Amino acid sequence: MTHLFRKGSMLQVAALLSLVGSLAPAQDAQPTFKRYNLRCLAPLLESLDAEAPRTLEEALLAGPAGSVAPRVGEDVLGVGAVDFPVDAGHADVQAHFNRGVALLHALWYREAERSFRSVVHLDPDGPMGYWGLAMANELRPGRARVFAKAAVDRTNVNRPAMEQRWVGILGDYYEVSSNQTQADGRARSEARIRALEDLVIDFPESVEAKAFMVRQLVLDQYRAGVEITSRLGVESLLRELAEAAPGHPSRQYGAFLWLRERPDRGVPFARASVEQARGVAEVWRYAAEALSAAGRSAEALPLYENAVRVDLDYLSQNLLMPWEAQNFSGNYEAFVSTLIGMGRIEEAGAWAAALLELPRQSVGMPEYEGKDLNELGAELWIRALATAERWEELEVLLNSEKLRGAGEGYRVQAERMFWLGVCGLFSDGGEGAVEALADLNKLHRQALGDGVSNVVEQAIVSAGKSLRTCQGLFGEDEPDGVGIDFEDPWISGSLLGSIHRKVGLKREALELARVAVERHPDHVLPVATFISLAYDAGRKRDAFLRFSRPFRILAGQADAGLPALEGLDAAASEMQLPEPWTLSAKPAAEGTEVDADRGKAWLQPMAPDFVLPDALGRSHSLEGFRGKPVLINFFLGVQCGYCLEQLSVFKPHLGAFREAGIEFVAVSSDTAEVLQGVIELTPGETYREDGAFPFLVLADPALKTFREYGAFDDFEGGPLHATVLLDGEGRLIWADRGHAPFKRPEILLAEAERLIGVSDAVK
Numbered sequence: 001m002t003h004l005f006r007k008g009s010m011l012q013v014a015a016l017l018s019l020v021g022s023l024a025p026a027q028d029a030q031p032t033f034k035r036y037n038l039r040c041l042a043p044l045l046e047s048l049d050a051e052a053p054r055t056l057e058e059a060l061l062a063g064p065a066g067s068v069a070p071r072v073g074e075d076v077l078g079v080g081a082v083d084f085p086v087d088a089g090h091a092d093v094q095a096h097f098n099r100g101v102a103l104l105h106a107l108w109y110r111e112a113e114r115s116f117r118s119v120v121h122l123d124p125d126g127p128m129g130y131w132g133l134a135m136a137n138e139l140r141p142g143r144a145r146v147f148a149k150a151a152v153d154r155t156n157v158n159r160p161a162m163e164q165r166w167v168g169i170l171g172d173y174y175e176v177s178s179n180q181t182q183a184d185g186r187a188r189s190e191a192r193i194r195a196l197e198d199l200v201i202d203f204p205e206s207v208e209a210k211a212f213m214v215r216q217l218v219l220d221q222y223r224a225g226v227e228i229t230s231r232l233g234v235e236s237l238l239r240e241l242a243e244a245a246p247g248h249p250s251r252q253y254g255a256f257l258w259l260r261e262r263p264d265r266g267v268p269f270a271r272a273s274v275e276q277a278r279g280v281a282e283v284w285r286y287a288a289e290a291l292s293a294a295g296r297s298a299e300a301l302p303l304y305e306n307a308v309r310v311d312l313d314y315l316s317q318n319l320l321m322p323w324e325a326q327n328f329s330g331n332y333e334a335f336v337s338t339l340i341g342m343g344r345i346e347e348a349g350a351w352a353a354a355l356l357e358l359p360r361q362s363v364g365m366p367e368y369e370g371k372d373l374n375e376l377g378a379e380l381w382i383r384a385l386a387t388a389e390r391w392e393e394l395e396v397l398l399n400s401e402k403l404r405g406a407g408e409g410y411r412v413q414a415e416r417m418f419w420l421g422v423c424g425l426f427s428d429g430g431e432g433a434v435e436a437l438a439d440l441n442k443l444h445r446q447a448l449g450d451g452v453s454n455v456v457e458q459a460i461v462s463a464g465k466s467l468r469t470c471q472g473l474f475g476e477d478e479p480d481g482v483g484i485d486f487e488d489p490w491i492s493g494s495l496l497g498s499i500h501r502k503v504g505l506k507r508e509a510l511e512l513a514r515v516a517v518e519r520h521p522d523h524v525l526p527v528a529t530f531i532s533l534a535y536d537a538g539r540k541r542d543a544f545l546r547f548s549r550p551f552r553i554l555a556g557q558a559d560a561g562l563p564a565l566e567g568l569d570a571a572a573s574e575m576q577l578p579e580p581w582t583l584s585a586k587p588a589a590e591g592t593e594v595d596a597d598r599g600k601a602w603l604q605p606m607a608p609d610f611v612l613p614d615a616l617g618r619s620h621s622l623e624g625f626r627g628k629p630v631l632i633n634f635f636l637g638v639q640c641g642y643c644l645e646q647l648s649v650f651k652p653h654l655g656a657f658r659e660a661g662i663e664f665v666a667v668s669s670d671t672a673e674v675l676q677g678v679i680e681l682t683p684g685e686t687y688r689e690d691g692a693f694p695f696l697v698l699a700d701p702a703l704k705t706f707r708e709y710g711a712f713d714d715f716e717g718g719p720l721h722a723t724v725l726l727d728g729e730g731r732l733i734w735a736d737r738g739h740a741p742f743k744r745p746e747i748l749l750a751e752a753e754r755l756i757g758v759s760d761a762v763k
Contacts, residue, residue, distance in 0.1 A: 034717040035060070041739040042642045042721070052142040059146040061739070063133075064114045065713035065720060080106060080249025080277045084208045087160050090122040093129075100132045105211065105249040106280040110326045112136040117715050127154040127167050134170055141174075149176040162203060169195045189224035192216055210241055211250045218253045231257055238269070249276040252283055255290035263293035274303065278595075281310040285331045288338075297338055297522045298554060298585065302594040304335035308351075309598035316603040319710050321735055322373055323361040329376055336380045341523030343558025343565070345388045352380035354601050356405030357758045359734040363744065363751045375415075378406035382419055387494050387525060388562060395423040395432075405754065410447045410456050414440060414463040418490055421467045425474050426502060433471050440464040466490035473499045493519075497529065509533055517546065524554045528564040535571045543571055549583065556582035604731035607724070608708040612667065612698035614686060615675035620698055627728045629662045629756050631748075634711040634722040635741070637670045638678050643721070646741035647693070653745040654694060660753055662725075664695045669706065669719050672699040710737050725752055733758075 033041060035057050050062035080102040086094060100115030116132030123129055127150075134147035152171040155164055171177070173192045196213040203209050217234050220226040228234060238254045254269025270290035277283040288303035311325045311332075322328055332355065339348035355377025362372050371379075381403075385394040397403065398420050406412045417436045424432015444460045469491065493516050500509035510533040516526035527546055534543040547568070555565055565582075572581040611621045622630075633650070635643035647666065654664055668675060679693050686696050703719055706712045711722035721741040725734040725748075733755045736742040 033713075034715070036716070040636050040640045040642050040721075041716070041718075042741060045740050050143070051140060053146050056146055056150050059133075059143050060117070060120075060715065062143065063117055063715070064110065065715060065738070066114065066710060080280075081245065081247030082208070082249070083245075085162075086119075086126070086128040087163060088119075088123045088126050088128070093119050093123050093126070096122070097128060097132065100136070101208065102249050102277070103280070104132070104135055105215065106252075106277045107282045107286070108280050108326060109136050109139065121715055125154060127151040127159065128163060130154065131167055131170055134174070145174045145176060148174040152176050162206070165199055165202075169199070186224045186226060189216070189220045189226050193220065193226065207241065207245045207248065210237060211248065214238055214241065214250065214253050218256045222256075228257070231261070235265070242272070247276060249273070249280075249283070251276050252286050252290075255287060259290060259293055263290060264295075266290045267294050267296065274306075279310060279314075281307040281314070281325065281331055282327065284310060285327070285334060288334070292338065292522075295522045297342060297520070298557065301335075301338050301342060304331070304338050306595050306598070307331040308335050309595060309600065312600075312602050313598045316599065316605050319605050319607075319732055319735075321361070322358045322602055329371070329373055332373070333376060333380065336384070340380075340384050340387050341520055341525060342554065343388075343524035343528075343562055345384050345390070345559050345562070348384040349381050352377045352384060353402070355380070356403065358405075358602060359755055360405075360407060360751055362407075362409075363734070363736075363747050372407065374406045375409075375412055378403045378412065379415065382415070383492075386419070386422070386498075387492075388559075388564075389426075389498055391423045391426040394419065395427065398423070405758075410443065410452055411459045413443055414460045417443065418463040418467050422470060422495070425470060425499070430471065430474055433467060433474075437464060437467055437471070440467065463490055470495075470499060474503055494526070501533070506533060506537060510537055510539075522550065522554060524551070524558045525562075525564050527551050528555070528562075528568060531571060532564065532567045535568075540571075540574070544575055547571060547575060547577075552577075552581060552583045553585055557585050604727070604733050607726050607730050607732045608705070609730075610698075610700075610705040610708070612700055612705060613672045614696060614698055615672060615679040615681055616683065617672050617676075618686075620686075620696065622726075622730055625663060625665075625726075626730065629728050629752070630726050631657060631662050631664050631752065632709075632722075632724045632726065633664070633666045634706055634709065634719070634724070635666060635668055636719055636721065637668055638674065642741055646721070646743050649743045650745045651694065653749060656749055657745075657752075660749065660756075662749075662752055662756075666693070666695055666697045667700050667705060668697055669701060669703060670699055671701045675699055710735070713739070723748070725755065727756055 036044070038044070041061065044058075044061060048058050048062060053059040053062060082098045082102040082105070084098055084101045086097050088094065088097075096115050096118040100112045100119065103109075103112035103115060113133060113136040116129050116136055119126070119129030119132060130147045130151035134144045134151060137144040137147060148170050151167045155167040157164070159167075169192060172195065173188050175188070193213065193216050196209065196216060199209045200206070200213055214234060214237055217226075217228055221228055234257055235254060238250065238257070241248060241250055251269045252273035255266040255273060257269075258264075258266035267290065270287040273283050273287050284303050284307035288300040288307065291297070291300035291303065308328075308331050311328045314320070315322055315325055315328075332351075336348050336351050339345075339351065355373050358373050358377075360372050360374050381397065382394065385391075385397065398416050403412075403416070417439045421433040421436030421440075424430060424434075424436065440460060440463055444457070444464070447457055447460055467490075493512055497509050497512040497516065500506075500512060510530070513526060513530040513533050516523075517530045520526055531543045531546050531551075534540070534546070558565060568581075572579075607622065609622045611619050613619055633647070635647065637643065650664065657664055675697055679697060680688065680691055687694055700706055703712055706719045706722075709722060709724055711720045711724075712718070713720055720737050720739060722735065722737040723742040724732065724737075727733050734748075734751065742748070
């Protein structure tokens with residue numbers, strides 16, 4: 001049998017599959033999954049467009065898997081208090097539905113969909129679970145329309161009148177009675193708001209009717225351009241909601257209401273919103289943005305930090321990878337960017353560096369065009385040092401191994417070369433920039449030879465273009481820097497201002513500083529730069545006006561020794577301010593302080609222990625691998641061709657994994673008896689190097705370990721493929737789980753060695 005599995009071709013896999021079928025005991029002929037008569041759903045995914053599903057089954061398959069049990073607390077400290085009665089035949093439906101609605105108001109769409117999937121799982125013939133799924137996918141209209149149609153199809157005159165109205169409003173918005181939409185988004189949004197107004201009039205005691213009307217009024221001004229004619233009227237309705245349902249998670253709509261105009265009016269709503277849903281990262285994030293818009297970045301900062309901490313806590317508790325939180329990267333970037341603006345460069349660098357130690361999402365995704373969290377970490381660390389104009393320190397960082405976690409992809413290399421060139425402009429007269437441009441040209445040619453995507457190629461090209469622009473500003477001819485379009489991601493206003501100051505263009509630098517202060521009037525570094533430039537230009541009144549008490553408080557929270565602040569001593573002296581001129585910070589507002597009980601970093605969760613038999617019935621446990629990293633592959637049995645193909649892909653790399661100290665173990669959904677009919681072992685062997693399965697294979701027919709490791713889809717009722725990496729202490733440090741198997745072992749090996757090194761360093 002061994003030769004059948006050695007090469008790993010599809011023909012050989014098919015041959016092995018055929019032979020296994022003849023050797024193995026009869027298997028249960030019933031469908032493995034709830035909606036499909038298939039052992040493995042991977043083939044379906046190859047033709048499925050997750051954003052434009054053709055059927056309800058496809059829409060559900062593209063949704064979350066995992067467990068039907070709630071993953072976060074249901075009380076007021078978790079997601080908020082909601083009472084939205086629905087008519088269902090199962091006792092548990094109401095709790096899941098209420099939780100889903102609360103999560104909708106908190107804008108945590110991923111967990112909201114999971115809750116409504118639980119409703120559909122328990123009550124597949126009721127319309128409201130599908131209504132909730134449509135609402136949870138409002139930013140993915142292709143999926144939402146399929147769910148809206150499912151809700152309409154399950155609604156009739158026997159349903160409660162309120163449910164008929166909810167589903168009718170949803171169906172009209174998505175025009176599910178026709179094959180394509182006839183009205184534009186704005187017209188449909190306006191019609192939905194009018195329908196919700198009628199609902200409030202007809203059901204004046206309904207809290208949710210008012211809450212969803214406020215929701216659409218507030219959100220549709222951003223999403224569909226529907227202007228609010230009376231913000232004061234909407235605020236009055238919000239206050240009525242707060243009085244009727246004090247724990248309802250709708251307060252943040254008040255922050256959104258005033259975000260563009262008079263954001264100070266949204267501050268009380270922002271502060272209150274985090275008390276309604278302390279377990280939702282998005283609520284902390286949006287409350288922080290409202291405070292920042294109102295010029296209260298110092299108060300916003302702990303809220304941004306709590307958003308990140310809540311995300312980290314959620315990931316660790318649920319055995320999830322960092323990219324599986326809804327908006328972890330956005331929350332993290334907002335927090336670190338605020339730290340930078342507040343002049344807390346050391347702290348910003350430490351948080352950014354922490355991202356470099358996280359597992360990488362793009363492992364095994366050669367066409368991945370998104371930004372890894374590791375790449376974001378490198379970008380933020382670089383931004384922190386560049387904003388503080390610590391060019392020598394930045395150059396050392398760029399030439400060190402500290403950015404290794406960001407990978408060696410083309411965009412990462414382009415970013416490194418761009419910033420090395422910028423450092424050269426500030427330190428060596430431009431020789432470093434010339435060398436960096438040459439390196440970028442070489443990188444571009446190499447990327448073209450490798451056939452990279454247009455997105456990646458454009459990143460390299462724009463890096464070179466931007467560096468040449470910076471180089472031109474250092475030239476002999478007087479540049480027109482202020483009028484240049486700097487919309488590309490490489491040149492910020494901060495960098496542009498630094499260049500103008502360096503080359504002596506003080507008037508242009510002052511104008512850039514003025515623009516920066518208008519955008520962020522409560523950020524320390526831009527205000528300090530403006531004060532310094534205005535004072536030197538003789539515009540002392542402008543300088544002294546910005547040298548206010550609030551600025552002095554913010555400066556007191558910034559890092560000591562920042563050149564931008566030390567340069568203000570002359571202005572402070574002329575204003576007759578005491579030494580030091582900085583002031584102590586005010587205490588944080590109650591409820592907005594950092595939650596110290598939550599972690600500051602992603603804690604690699606301990607993997608659940610297991611005791612499983614091999615083909616000869618001998619027990620093996622995770623504890624038996626203590627001290628040795630282990631790569632566990634969960635597969636859907638020896639009759640799954642996709643699984644056998646995946647194992648054949650890993651087989652040539654087993655020696656390299658073992659040489660790196662990583663043991664490879666497979667966990668099958670088969671029984672030990674089935675495995676015994678396929679795997680040739682003697683009593684003294686756990687696997688044979690020359691066997692068809694040259695690694696330990698364990699049996700988990702009850703799928704208990706599959707479930708504990710997140711390799712089970714409760715909604716479809718069947719197991720998932722999963723490739724899971726544990727360090728020597730049994731901590732989960734990387735995982736890929738889904739209906740499709742992971743098949744990039746050579747890239748995973750490099751990532752595994754990096755992550756194990758990080759894990760060892762933390763111990």
